[in-house]
Amino acid sequence: MCRELPPPLGGPPPCCQVCPYGLYAEQLSGCAFTVPRKAQQRSWLYRIRPSVTHEPFHPLNFPAETLTADFAQGVVTPNQLRWRPFAIPNEPVDFVRGLFTVCGAGSAGAKNGFAVHVYTATASMEDSCLANADGDMLIVPQQGGLRLLTEFGVLEVAPREVVVVQRGIRFSVELLDGPARGYVLEIFQGHFTLPDLGPIGANGLASPRDFMTPVAWFEERECHFTVMHKFEGQLFSAAQTFSPFNVVAWHGNYAPYKYDLTRFCPVNAVSFDHPDPCIFTVLTAQSDTPGVAVADFVIFPPRWTVAQHTFRPPYYHRNTMNEFMGLITGMYEAKRDGFLPGGASLHLCMTPHGPDTTTYEAAVSSEAEQPAHLGRDTLAFMFETSMTPRVTPAALGATNIDRDYYKCWVGLKSHFDRNWRPEGQGDNADAPLQNGEGVAPASAPPAGAANGVAAR
Numbered sequence: 001m002c003r004e005l006p007p008p009l010g011g012p013p014p015c016c017q018v019c020p021y022g023l024y025a026e027q028l029s030g031c032a033f034t035v036p037r038k039a040q041q042r043s044w045l046y047r048i049r050p051s052v053t054h055e056p057f058h059p060l061n062f063p064a065e066t067l068t069a070d071f072a073q074g075v076v077t078p079n080q081l082r083w084r085p086f087a088i089p090n091e092p093v094d095f096v097r098g099l100f101t102v103c104g105a106g107s108a109g110a111k112n113g114f115a116v117h118v119y120t121a122t123a124s125m126e127d128s129c130l131a132n133a134d135g136d137m138l139i140v141p142q143q144g145g146l147r148l149l150t151e152f153g154v155l156e157v158a159p160r161e162v163v164v165v166q167r168g169i170r171f172s173v174e175l176l177d178g179p180a181r182g183y184v185l186e187i188f189q190g191h192f193t194l195p196d197l198g199p200i201g202a203n204g205l206a207s208p209r210d211f212m213t214p215v216a217w218f219e220e221r222e223c224h225f226t227v228m229h230k231f232e233g234q235l236f237s238a239a240q241t242f243s244p245f246n247v248v249a250w251h252g253n254y255a256p257y258k259y260d261l262t263r264f265c266p267v268n269a270v271s272f273d274h275p276d277p278c279i280f281t282v283l284t285a286q287s288d289t290p291g292v293a294v295a296d297f298v299i300f301p302p303r304w305t306v307a308q309h310t311f312r313p314p315y316y317h318r319n320t321m322n323e324f325m326g327l328i329t330g331m332y333e334a335k336r337d338g339f340l341p342g343g344a345s346l347h348l349c350m351t352p353h354g355p356d357t358t359t360y361e362a363a364v365s366s367e368a369e370q371p372a373h374l375g376r377d378t379l380a381f382m383f384e385t386s387m388t389p390r391v392t393p394a395a396l397g398a399t400n401i402d403r404d405y406y407k408c409w410v411g412l413k414s415h416f417d418r419n420w421r422p423e424g425q426g427d428n429a430d431a432p433l434q435n436g437e438g439v440a441p442a443s444a445p446p447a448g449a450a451n452g453v454a455a456r
């Protein structure tokens with residue numbers, strides 16, 4: 001194996017007639033040739049043998065029952081769903097065989113939508129690689145470090161880091177320190193980008209300088225190598241006689257990258273009230289509708305919470321987006337119990353959710369007004385999507401699904417006191433509410449700024 005870089009190949013044209021070192025030039029495009037320049041993503045790879053040199057693809061018979069992009073067969077349910085940690089098998093299972101699709105929407109073939117997978121792995125991939133023709137994969141390790149051999153070089157990632165491998169890039173996953181588990185967000189359209197910062201300004205959230213791409217790494221090795229190809233959710237394999245990690249040099253802007261989530265700079269309220277969770281967006285894959293994401297990757301990192309007169313945990317809500325959450329480590333601020341590292345939850349659009357009973361009662365206590373640091377050892381994340389996912393039958397029938405999840409809210413009791421008055425106001429205050437009484441605005445407020453007090 002070698003890690004040698006040749007002199008820069010910037011002199012000759014990208015597709016030179018005869019490349020330096022006798023290499024083959026090969027372009028990998030991540031978009032249509034004709035997209036606007038700002039959206040253009042492509043790289044040139046200079047390799048010992050081209051990637052086309054392989055035997056025909058044949059369908060691969062594993063693990064089709066758990067890895068899918070066919071969501072027409074998925075289950076429709078508005079219920080709040082939660083899974084206990086996904087079990088890591090005892091037998092040797094590599095990254096690809098350990099992929100388990102939880103939910104998804106749209107179509108890999110029609111290029112819309114996404115899929116959410118969990119992976120568990122106990123073995124490194126040996127003389128095999130995966131190329132995903134369906135979309136980009138954002139991999140979120142939860143347990144165990146991974147070493148990704150890619151056509152572009154080597155990326156090592158550990159829990160609290162993420163890696164993005166774009167559509168079509170061949171990669172192999174080795175385990176760095178034992179059994180591994182994590183989450184994958186796959187998008188069937190577009191690519192992940194950094195969110196706009198708007199009034200936040202030039203700094204804050206994820207900084208471009210912290211995203212790392214590999215340098216070229218190659219091996220010139222003859223072997224029986226298996227190239228796996230995921231195409232419309234199905235796996236195919238082709239044999240070739242050499243390692244595909246034979247790219248001696250590359251240039252371009254279509255390349256895998258990693259990001260250390262501890263480099264994320266959270267922005268939050270410093271006086272009162274609770275920003276929406278989009279304030280913690282690390283990466284976004286935008287749809288064709290401005291401001292609407294196919295999928296956002298959002299984290300809930302350790303941070304100070306200081307807002308006063310504010311219910312600090314995530315508020316109770318219903319919304320048009322769908323929220324798949326996972327926990328990398330620690331204890332999530334809205335759930336004191338049951339949401340565990342390696343597990344997951346799914347709240348579908350317009351299904352109500354929010355903090356559990358224990359969290360609510362703690363958050364409304366007087367002590368909760370003090371500045372506090374939210375879990376130095378906690379890191380939760382959310383895949384937030386605009387298209388409504390269906391849950392795979394395998395995920396809904398999984399032995400680790402928490403069928404008692406709804407009970408975490410059952411204990412939320414009424415605190416309504418119709419005799420309540422603002423603090424410091426005694427009998428001189430307005431009369432307490434009576435049945436059928438309320439306060440209505442004198443005139444219609446402007447759209448989007450309504451305030452109302454219910455009559456009952």
Ligand SMILES: [Fe+2]
Pocket residue numbers: 317323347353
């Ligand atoms: Fe939510």
